[in-house]
Amino acid sequence: xxxxxxxxxxxxxxxxxxxxxxxxxxxxxxxxxxxxxxxxxxxxxxxxxxxxxxxxxxxxxxxxxxxxxxxxxxxxxxxxxxxxxxxxxxxxxxxxxxxxxxxxxxxxxxxxxxxxxxxxxxxxxxxxxxxxxxxxxxxxxxxxxxxxxxxxxxxxxxxxxxxxxxxxxxxxxxxxxxxxxxxxxxxxxxxxxxxxxxxxxxxxxxxxxxxxxxxxxxxxx
Amino acid sequence: xxxxxxxxxxxxxxxxxxxxxxxxxxxxxxxxxxxxxxxxxxxxxxxxxxxxxxxxxxxxxxxxxxxxxxxxxxxxxxxxxxxxxxxxxxxxxxxxxxxxxxxxxxxxxxxxxxxxxxxxxxxxxxxxxxxxxxxxxxxxxxxxxxxxxxxxxxxxxxxxxxxxxxxxxxxxxxxxxxxxxxxxxxxxxxxxxxxxxxxx
Amino acid sequence: xxxxxxxxxxxxxxxxxxxxxxxxxxxxxxxxxxxxxxxxxxxxxxxxxxxxxxxxxxxxxxxxxxxxxxxxxxxxxxxxxxxxxxxxxxxxxxxxxxxxxxxxxxxxxxxxxxxxxxxxxxxxxxxxxxxxxxxxxxxxxxxxxxxxxxxxxxxxxxxxxxxxxxxxxxxxxxxxxxxxxxxxxxxxxxxxxxxxxxxxxxxxxxxxxxxxxxxxxxxxxxxxxxxxxxxxxxxxxxxxxxxxxxxxxxxxxxxxxxxxxxxxxxxxxxxxxxxxxxxxxxxxxxxxxxxxxxxxxxxxxxxxxxxxxxxxxxxxxxxxxxxxxxxxxxxxxxxxxxxxxxxxxxxxxxxxxxxxxxxxxxxxxxxxxxxxxxxxxxxxxxxxxxxxxxxxxxxxxxxxxxxxxxxxxxxxxxxxxxxxxxxxxxxxxxxxxxxxxxxxxxxxxxxxxxxxxxxxxxxxxxxxxxxxxxxxxxxxxxxxxxxxxxxxxxxx
Numbered sequence: 001x002x003x004x005x006x007x008x009x010x011x012x013x014x015x016x017x018x019x020x021x022x023x024x025x026x027x028x029x030x031x032x033x034x035x036x037x038x039x040x041x042x043x044x045x046x047x048x049x050x051x052x053x054x055x056x057x058x059x060x061x062x063x064x065x066x067x068x069x070x071x072x073x074x075x076x077x078x079x080x081x082x083x084x085x086x087x088x089x090x091x092x093x094x095x096x097x098x099x100x101x102x103x104x105x106x107x108x109x110x111x112x113x114x115x116x117x118x119x120x121x122x123x124x125x126x127x128x129x130x131x132x133x134x135x136x137x138x139x140x141x142x143x144x145x146x147x148x149x150x151x152x153x154x155x156x157x158x159x160x161x162x163x164x165x166x167x168x169x170x171x172x173x174x175x176x177x178x179x180x181x182x183x184x185x186x187x188x189x190x191x192x193x194x195x196x197x198x199x200x201x202x203x204x205x206x207x208x209x210x211x212x213x214x215x216x217x218x219x220x221x
Numbered sequence: 222x223x224x225x226x227x228x229x230x231x232x233x234x235x236x237x238x239x240x241x242x243x244x245x246x247x248x249x250x251x252x253x254x255x256x257x258x259x260x261x262x263x264x265x266x267x268x269x270x271x272x273x274x275x276x277x278x279x280x281x282x283x284x285x286x287x288x289x290x291x292x293x294x295x296x297x298x299x300x301x302x303x304x305x306x307x308x309x310x311x312x313x314x315x316x317x318x319x320x321x322x323x324x325x326x327x328x329x330x331x332x333x334x335x336x337x338x339x340x341x342x343x344x345x346x347x348x349x350x351x352x353x354x355x356x357x358x359x360x361x362x363x364x365x366x367x368x369x370x371x372x373x374x375x376x377x378x379x380x381x382x383x384x385x386x387x388x389x390x391x392x393x394x395x396x397x398x399x400x401x402x403x404x405x406x407x408x409x410x411x412x413x414x415x416x417x418x419x420x421x
Numbered sequence: 422x423x424x425x426x427x428x429x430x431x432x433x434x435x436x437x438x439x440x441x442x443x444x445x446x447x448x449x450x451x452x453x454x455x456x457x458x459x460x461x462x463x464x465x466x467x468x469x470x471x472x473x474x475x476x477x478x479x480x481x482x483x484x485x486x487x488x489x490x491x492x493x494x495x496x497x498x499x500x501x502x503x504x505x506x507x508x509x510x511x512x513x514x515x516x517x518x519x520x521x522x523x524x525x526x527x528x529x530x531x532x533x534x535x536x537x538x539x540x541x542x543x544x545x546x547x548x549x550x551x552x553x554x555x556x557x558x559x560x561x562x563x564x565x566x567x568x569x570x571x572x573x574x575x576x577x578x579x580x581x582x583x584x585x586x587x588x589x590x591x592x593x594x595x596x597x598x599x600x601x602x603x604x605x606x607x608x609x610x611x612x613x614x615x616x617x618x619x620x621x622x623x624x625x626x627x628x629x630x631x632x633x634x635x636x637x638x639x640x641x642x643x644x645x646x647x648x649x650x651x652x653x654x655x656x657x658x659x660x661x662x663x664x665x666x667x668x669x670x671x672x673x674x675x676x677x678x679x680x681x682x683x684x685x686x687x688x689x690x691x692x693x694x695x696x697x698x699x700x701x702x703x704x705x706x707x708x709x710x711x712x713x714x715x716x717x718x719x720x721x722x723x724x725x726x727x728x729x730x731x732x733x734x735x736x737x738x739x740x741x742x743x744x745x746x747x748x749x750x751x752x753x754x755x756x757x758x759x760x761x762x763x764x765x766x767x768x769x770x771x772x773x774x775x776x777x778x779x780x781x782x783x784x785x786x787x788x789x790x791x792x793x794x795x796x797x798x799x800x801x802x803x804x805x806x807x808x809x810x811x812x813x814x815x816x817x818x819x820x821x822x823x824x825x826x827x828x829x830x831x832x833x834x835x836x837x838x839x840x841x842x843x844x845x846x847x848x849x850x851x852x853x854x855x856x857x858x859x860x861x862x863x864x865x866x867x868x869x870x871x872x873x874x875x876x877x878x879x880x881x882x883x884x885x886x887x888x889x890x891x892x893x894x895x896x897x898x899x900x901x902x903x904x905x906x907x908x909x910x911x912x913x
Contacts, residue, residue, distance in 0.1 A: 106244065154641055154644070161641065168655075172389070203598055
């Protein structure tokens with residue numbers, strides 16, 4: 001078996017992976033509520049916010065992913081959203097805006113100090129980033145999806161590099177050594193995701209006509 | 222479609238507006254700069270901090286604050302930035318003495334009150350050739366006093382991995398118990414303030 | 422709806438679709454040709470300023486114009502190459518006109534930002550925005566103008582990205598994925614070589630792969646540049662920044678040429694009435710070029726003492742070999758195609774063959790520059806402008822103009838005048854030689870004021886540049902007038 005076959009198999013697996021393999025929205029919703037509750041309680045907040053790594057690379061991603069997974073609007077809300085944002089552009093702005101907002105060291109610091117900002121984080125991250133991402137994914141065409149993924153990847157890379165390069169302690173709540181560790185981790189994430197994306201786009205099978213299972217699942221979705 | 226375009230522009234401007242507001246027109250991206258900008262925009266009225274001075278007596282902020290107070294936060298075991306702050310105070314004290322301005326007092330407050338006894342504070346000043354008349358050292362004696370100082374100045378003190386602390390290297394200007402300016406220790410504004418006798 | 426109705430509707434749809442395709446390509450070409458002419462005027466002014474006989478230019482203005490000429494030419498070359506590539510690719514796969522149009526609009530916004538930062542903000546750090554120069558203006562330009570310039574390039578990158586993603590998705594939908602578009606399954610013997618597999622799809626797949634990588638790197642490095650401008654304390658490693666900047670810049674400009682090649686692949690066979698089909702050597706060449714285009718930029722860093730020797734040596738080897746595969750296949754393929762074919766020489770065919778010549782011969786100055794010993798003394802001389810002007814004036818632009826000529830004659834052969842091509846070629850060769858001779862005389866590049874003994878070469882360059890401009894206008898003006906009447910369909 002040569003490398004091409006392996007790549008093909010791996011990316012075919014990735015390609016066949018469908019949204020319905022995600023946990024059910026109800027489970028996700030329960031998990032999200034749990035994570036938010038833990039985030040509010042002093043002990044939980046302390047645990048999540050005690051280190052930059054758990055704060056940025058555990059709590060925030062958890063909130064984003066659970067927010068995206070549990071997103072399941074009722075028909076009324078859905079038709080309202082379709083009417084005001086048919087192409088997902090407003091969701092894109094919302095998503096980018098909140099991403100930028102929570103990438104600012106200032107807000108990360110304030111979330112550890114001020115309970116109101118902490119609450120804002122626990123609400124705005126799942127909704128403003130997670131749900132908006134899902135809506136945007138649902139509404140936009142393939143090119144825009146790729147642009148969103150591309151820009152998100154680029155931002156992770158930029159942030160990682162900035163954290164490593166900055167001689168300043170960007171977050172007053174975290175030591176500079178920790179900042180550099182988070183930077184390194186962000187670059188590792190960026191490297192892995194870039195590799196996956198390259199393999200997926202180069203070797204993935206997108207020829208839907210020849211793939212009956214895929215054709216079926218697309219018509220369902 | 223026109224309505225949609227308008228909505229997009231609207232949401233874009235709301236997003237940009239909120240970000241601009243949050244970052245004081247894209248000038249403060251970190252907590253530290255935000256703290257400085259906020260104080261500059263709106264001076265903070267301080268409560269009457271209770272401190273123990275380096276001669277062992279209890280002093281209150283109100284007793285010191287009839288003049289301009291320059292306040293920095295240090296701990297005497299600090300191997301890095303507090304030494305720079307100490308040298309800076311030594312420099313500023315020379316400027317004060319040569320200017321003849323008696324309306325200015327330098328104050329160093331310890332952020333490690335358990336270790337920094339009055340003796341330790343005195344020896345820190347001695348290390349930096351400080352004179353008692355214009356350079357006061359003090360520590361908050363109760364936990365409540367310490368927390369008040371932290372919350373009113375917005376100072377962040379976090380323990381590092383070597384038994385010390387990481388903290389802001391800024392100097393704070395207090396006039397009539399009002400915090401009016403926060404600037405880096407290296408800023409030349411401090412000389413100007415001493416020489417002109419007022420906050421420029 | 423009855424079946425006949427549905428069919429007639431879809432035919433109508435596809436007609437308007439096709440028309441939109443063509444109109445957009447025309448728009449790209451018209452804007453492209455106009456910008457080319459303007460930037461040529463800027464270039465002539467630069468050479469004339471160095472010659473000091475015909476023009477007296479304030480050095481500060483010189484560097485602004487140099488930045489404008491560089492950024493403008495790279496941008497327009499990218500756009501023109503994209504237009505050629507998009508036109509031919511849309512014959513094989515379904516591309517979105519909306520995205521192509523938004524890319525143009527975004528590019529125009531980017532151009533406005535870039536021109537504004539240069540002409541109003543006086544930004545003059547060269548189009549390569551080589552770190553940390555943009556932040557060290559000595560008060561000549563403001564931080565805001567440098568940020569605007571970098572942000573302009575970022576927007577330009579997004580514009581290209583949109584089209585490349587659309588192309589990538591379209592190719593993947595039809596052929597399975599990008600490597601199948603590149604024909605790797607045929608190259609590695611998993612499928613017999615399918616001669617109906619379009620050469621344009623192979624070239625486009627390669628361009629997409631390298632340029633998306635280039636834009637990704639650009640997106641990161643430009644933001645780091647902006648971060649450094651806003652907060653000078655954030656000072657990234659200068660050598661790493663240089664690597665990334667040249668990866669981005671070199672890949673981008675290289676990819677533009679590789680995009681324009683599609684014109685040769687698609688049009689020349691019509692003139693020679695012989696097919697140009699994929700073969701194993703062809704596929705192997707494009708496969709190799711995919712890697713080499715991404716690996717060739719280190720010849721910009723051979724002078725950096727901080728580079729480890731092994732990296733410099735690798736850079737030299739790749740510089741040597743990078744141009745070869747596609748070049749050999751294309752130049753050789755082109756020659757065998759033309760030889761004794763009874764080709765009709767008109768503006769289109771002669772421009773395309775000139776393009777092939779420029780692309781082939783351009784390797785010589787490139788390879789000389791790629792040698793470490795030579796590079797150490799020559800890279801900062803006018804040899805290097807000589808090298809890339811060779812590729813661009815004699816290689817890339819003729820392909821674009823040849824394509825435009827083909828479009829405006831609606832594919833009819835022998836209708837266009839080939840005299841302007843001679844004027845253009847004579848001017849182009851003289852201009853490139855004026856640079857190369859200057860380089861071999863060790864005349865430094867990026868100098869606003871030249872020593873008296875160097876000035877005659879500047880004057881030769883200015884005259885030759887004017888000749889190129891005249892040639893371009895003689896070729897392009899009839900094209901611009903006839904462009905609205907072009908009907909040759911772009912889409913399938």
